[in-house]
Amino acid sequence: MSSILQRMCIWLCCAIITSIANGHICYNCADISHPRFCNHVEQCNIGQVCSLKRVVDIYGETSFNQGCTTIKLCQAKMSLNETGKCTHCCSSDLCNSDGCGEQAPKHQNGTLCYQCDGKLQSESCQKVTFCGYDEMCHISEESWNGEIIYRSGCKDNSKCASEQYPYPILGRRNYRTMKRVRCCNFNLCNELFQSQTLTIQPVKPDNTASVITAEASTYTTKGYSTTPVLHTDSQATDFILLFPDSKYYEHAQPKVFLTSSDSEVLSAFEFGSHANQKFSLIRDKTEYFLDENVLMTDGLKQAGLQLYGRYIASVYGFILNPPYYQHHYSDGYLAIPTRYLGTTYIINSFQNINSRNVITLSPTKSYTSVTVNLKISLGFVKYNNKQYVNGDNITVIVNKYETFQISLNATSDLTGTMVISSDPIAVVSGSKCDNTSYNIECNPMIEMVLPIDQLDIAYIIPYINIRPDSVVRLLSVNDTLVTVQSKYSNNVTRQIKGRQFYDFPHKEVSCVTASDDISVIIYPQTFSNEKGDAFMMTIPGINQYLPYYHFVVPEGFLSYISITVIAAEFNDFLLDGHTVISADKVYTLVSGMFNYSSFTKPISSGEHTLKHRSGMIFGLWVYGSVGYDAYGYPAGIAFRQ
Numbered sequence: 001m002s003s004i005l006q007r008m009c010i011w012l013c014c015a016i017i018t019s020i021a022n023g024h025i026c027y028n029c030a031d032i033s034h035p036r037f038c039n040h041v042e043q044c045n046i047g048q049v050c051s052l053k054r055v056v057d058i059y060g061e062t063s064f065n066q067g068c069t070t071i072k073l074c075q076a077k078m079s080l081n082e083t084g085k086c087t088h089c090c091s092s093d094l095c096n097s098d099g100c101g102e103q104a105p106k107h108q109n110g111t112l113c114y115q116c117d118g119k120l121q122s123e124s125c126q127k128v129t130f131c132g133y134d135e136m137c138h139i140s141e142e143s144w145n146g147e148i149i150y151r152s153g154c155k156d157n158s159k160c161a162s163e164q165y166p167y168p169i170l171g172r173r174n175y176r177t178m179k180r181v182r183c184c185n186f187n188l189c190n191e192l193f194q195s196q197t198l199t200i201q202p203v204k205p206d207n208t209a210s211v212i213t214a215e216a217s218t219y220t221t222k223g224y225s226t227t228p229v230l231h232t233d234s235q236a237t238d239f240i241l242l243f244p245d246s247k248y249y250e251h252a253q254p255k256v257f258l259t260s261s262d263s264e265v266l267s268a269f270e271f272g273s274h275a276n277q278k279f280s281l282i283r284d285k286t287e288y289f290l291d292e293n294v295l296m297t298d299g300l301k302q303a304g305l306q307l308y309g310r311y312i313a314s315v316y317g318f319i320l321n322p323p324y325y326q327h328h329y330s331d332g333y334l335a336i337p338t339r340y341l342g343t344t345y346i347i348n349s350f351q352n353i354n355s356r357n358v359i360t361l362s363p364t365k366s367y368t369s370v371t372v373n374l375k376i377s378l379g380f381v382k383y384n385n386k387q388y389v390n391g392d393n394i395t396v397i398v399n400k401y402e403t404f405q406i407s408l409n410a411t412s413d414l415t416g417t418m419v420i421s422s423d424p425i426a427v428v429s430g431s432k433c434d435n436t437s438y439n440i441e442c443n444p445m446i447e448m449v450l451p452i453d454q455l456d457i458a459y460i461i462p463y464i465n466i467r468p469d470s471v472v473r474l475l476s477v478n479d480t481l482v483t484v485q486s487k488y489s490n491n492v493t494r495q496i497k498g499r500q501f502y503d504f505p506h507k508e509v510s511c512v513t514a515s516d517d518i519s520v521i522i523y524p525q526t527f528s529n530e531k532g533d534a535f536m537m538t539i540p541g542i543n544q545y546l547p548y549y550h551f552v553v554p555e556g557f558l559s560y561i562s563i564t565v566i567a568a569e570f571n572d573f574l575l576d577g578h579t580v581i582s583a584d585k586v587y588t589l590v591s592g593m594f595n596y597s598s599f600t601k602p603i604s605s606g607e608h609t610l611k612h613r614s615g616m617i618f619g620l621w622v623y624g625s626v627g628y629d630a631y632g633y634p635a636g637i638a639f640r641q
Contacts, residue, residue, distance in 0.1 A: 025093045025188060026050035027066040028126065035064045035102050039115075040126050041094070041188070044068035049089050050096035056084040066096050092566070094187065111547075111615050112187045113137035115153040118144075125152055125191065136160050136183045137190040152190045155183060186547040187615050239335040240426040241305040241317045242403060243290075244360045244446060245297045254290040256307065257316040257332070257552040259607055266309040270294060271302040271362075271401040286552045286607045287318075296360050296405045299383070300396060304362050304403045306338075313550040314636055317428075319444060320554075331535055331631045332554070333428065333448045338364050340639040341424040342451025346499065347417040348475050348521045349429055350445065350536065356407040357414040357431050365423040366399040372406065375416035375499055381406045398425075415475060416499035424451075430536055445536040447521065447633070452477050454640055455517035456541020458594060461510040462562040462621055463587045465600040467524040470506040472539070475499075475519040482518065485589065486510040508587040509564070509598040524623070524632070537621060537632035542594070544638045545617040548609065551635040552622075555605040559624030561635070565612065567595040572613040610635075 023044035032038055035052055044050070051069040056062050062084070074089040088099030094112065098104035114137070116125035131137065131154035138155035141148060160183035182193055243254045258266075260281050269276045272293035279288070296303040307315060318332035341364060349357045361370065372394040380387040381394065383406055388394050398404050408414055419427055430445035461472055474482055476496040484492045484504050494502050496518075504510075512520060520539040545564075553559045563573070563583075567590070570583040583599035603622070612618060623632030 023048055024050055024068070024091065024095075026068050027094060027096050028068070029064075029066050031063045031065065033063060035066055035097055035099070036104060038066055038097070039128055041128050042068060042126060043124070047071070049074060049091045050094075052086075052088040052096040052099045052102075054084070054086040054100040054102075064100070064102070092569075111135070111137060111154075111185060113152065113154055114139070114188060114190050117151050117153075119150045119152075121148060121150065125150075128188070129154060136185045137188075138181060138183045139190040139193050140182075141180045141193045150193055155181075186617055237310065237312070238306060238308045238338050239312070239315045240338060240341075240362050240364070241294070241307060241315070241335055242360045242362055242426060242428045242448075243295050243304070243317060243319055244358045244405060244428060244430065244444070245295055252292075252295060253320045254292065254294050255287055255318050255320055256290060256305070257287050257318055257554065258307070259286060259313040259550045259552055260309065261311045261313050261550065266307060266312070269306045269308075269401070271304045271306075271403065274302075274401075284607065287554070296403050298405050298407050300398065300402060300404050302402055304401070306401070314552065316552060316633060317446075317448070318554065318631070319446065329444060329533070330554075330629050331430070331444050331446050332633050333446050334538070334633045334635070334637065336426065336448050336450070336454075336637075337639070338424070338426070340451075340454065341426055342453055343421045343424055344452050345419040345425075345427045345449050346452055346475060346477050346519055347414050347419065347427075347429045347449060348447075348473060348501075348519050349414045349431060350471075350473070350521075350523055351413040356409065357412070358405060358407040358429065359414060359417065359419065360403060360405040360428045361398070361419065361421075361425050362403040363398050363400060363421065363423055363425045368398050368400075368425065369395065369422040370398055370404065370425060371395045371420050373418040373420070374414070375418070376408060376412050376414060379409050379412045381408055415473070415501050418499065427451075445534075447536050447538050450519065450538065450637075452517065452519075454544075454637075455519055456543050457514045457517055458542050459512040459520045459539055460542055460564045460589070460594065460596045460598065460619065461506050461512065461520070461522060461539060462564045462619065463508050463598040463600055464506075464522070464524050464562060464623065465560045465602075466625075468507065470522050470524045471503050472506045472510065472512075473501050473503050473521050473523065474512060474514070475501045475521075476514070476516065477518070478516050480518055481515040483513050484510060487587070487589065509589045509596070511589050511594050511596070513594070524630070533625075533628050533630050535623070535630045535632045537623060538634050538637075540619060540634055540637045542596075542619070545619045546636050546638050547615050547617045548611045549620050549635045550607075550609050551620070552607055553603055553605045554624070554631065557605070557624035557626045557629070557631065559603050559605065559622065560600050561603045561610070562598060562600045562621045562623070563618055564596050564598045565618040566616065567597045569612065569614070569616060570597045570599055574611050574613060576609055 023046050025041050026044055027038045028040050028042035029038035048068040048070055053065045086100035111131045112128055113131055114125040115127050115129040119125055134157050135154040136157055139152040265278055265280050267278050294305050315335040316332050317335055320330045374388055374392050376390045380389045383394055396404055427449040428446055429449050464470055478498045480496045482494050487508055496502050522537050522539055523534055525534050567588050570586050573581045575581050581601055586597050586599045588597040620635040622635050
């Protein structure tokens with residue numbers, strides 16, 4: 001077999017493996033001098049691939065044609081060996097901007113957007129443009145002379161922030177009465193205008209304890225499985241930070257890590273002291289120690305922190321030992337902006353040895369009614385001198401700047417417990433000590449819980465460095481059919497009842513799909529050689545990935561980042577805007593329509609940014625250990641509006 005045919009067969013196999021439910025989006029231009037000058041795209045039919053053809057006319061002039069083609073036709077063209085001519089085919093979105101000796105376009109931020117003016121809803125936009133460094137994609141929905149029209153293109157970041165909400169425009173009814181704007185920051189994200197208003201109705205608690213059947217209710221998730229996501233990271237104006245007490249409460253040191261897209265003055269309101277402190281961000285300073293009065297104990301009290309700022313990019317709550325108890329127990333979490341908090345949560349936790357599972361919560365408004373419906377296999381929760389067991393409701397009224405915490409008295413598990421409130425609340429769960437084995441140390445486990453309207457149905461579990469064994473817990477809100485695929489098991493399918501969970505061992509990379517939204521947490525297990533206790537880390541779904549991360553790595557740990565990205569795209573990541581990082585060892589899983597690679601790299605402490613040259617979205621996690629100590633959290637999440 002010739003080398004051309006060999007390459008062609010290899011490419012055809014890859015094209016078949018990476019085909020997806022919708023056809024690829026390809027550049028579509030004819031008789032153009034260079035393919036990188038093309039500014040039109042087309043949606044291919046299912047089974048088609050992108051093509052780039054170089055042709056030479058009778059005068060020796062070279063031009064290029066781009067578009068969609070069939071695999072069969074591409075195979076025929078590639079087998080020809082005509083002087084000066086070339087056919088290049090590929091099987092991913094916008095991949096035909098280079099090939100046949102031509103280079104891809106070079107742009108600083110790589111964000112490609114649709115650009116059309118005055119399209120009707122039934123008309124598709126096929127013209128594209130690259131945005132500037134300080135711009136995002138936008139699409140607006142306007143009423144013009146009685147018709148709804150759509151305009152798309154690039155818009156300045158600051159204008160997106162101020163305009164990205166429905167607002168009335170005064171004027172004659174038959175002239176112009178309404179305009180709505182949506183902005184996003186990944187390639188071709190402004191194809192359609194999508195309204196993303198949440199419709200979850202809070203359940204009114206009855207202020208009494210009662211016993212109910214755990215599987216009696218069905219919860220509306222309204223997750224990514226039904227509504228497209230607007231990709232925004234955790235950048236927002238304010239965050240609620242909660243710090244549950246740990247086994248060694250008297251030695252715990254709470255702190256906050258944060259990054260900002262600009263220099264600014266932040267405001268931090270401590271619930272206990274009622275002190276509103278303002279401080280300026282210092283260049284290269286990402287960690288700030290907090291007063292111990294933010295630490296919470298069981299019951300209802302004023303303990304916590306609310307952080308305000310205009311340009312906050314990411315915030316992480318962290319519990320660390322002071323220097324004289326160095327590296328025995330720590331953990332942290334990615335804080336959720338208050339505008340993405342919800343009213344319905346399902347708790348993910350883990351059974352520990354000689355420890356207590358814990359739930360800590362705080363509302364965004366006063367007079368918030370909160371009901372905790374317990375799901376526990378044994379033991380009880382005690383509050384106000386009363387014991388609550390499996391199926392009981394604990395109902396409390398919590399005011400703004402108050403925090404409520406409960407913990408389980410036995411070696412058991414709060415997984416599947418539901419928390420329902422009349423107004424949005426922040427919820428943190430975990431355990432006061434992570435002894436999943438008889439280790440002598442005792443890390444806390446803490447994660448901020450995603451509300452059920454921020455869950456997904458498709459997940460890639462990343463490779464975790466120096467952790468040969470992990471447990472992944474899949475927790476269903478409603479009755480759900482889940483399928484797990486890994487290198488060591490093919491398509492294990494399980495039916496999970498509502499509020500039940502399924503655990504499976506994880507080593508390299510795994511794929512999880514579900515018929516309904518689920519919560520996914522990974523628990524890298526304790527080492528026996530003193531290289532780190534277990535920790536708890538949220539796995540966002542593939543619809544929650546971002547194209548750009550601005551994150552913090554704590555000092556004093558041997559830390560790593562894990563990345564999941566579409567297969568074959570594991571190179572060309574830009575760290576801190578200039579350093580190209582590439583994978584040394586890659587774990588790839590081909591699983592039907594989800595073909596992803598995962599790899600890990602060591603990373604230094606401090607503030608970092610990470611993006612892919614192409615602008616594609618990817619998943620990113622930060623974790624590390626030293627001695628017995630360990631921590632882990634997702635670097636960021638694309639929250640659903």
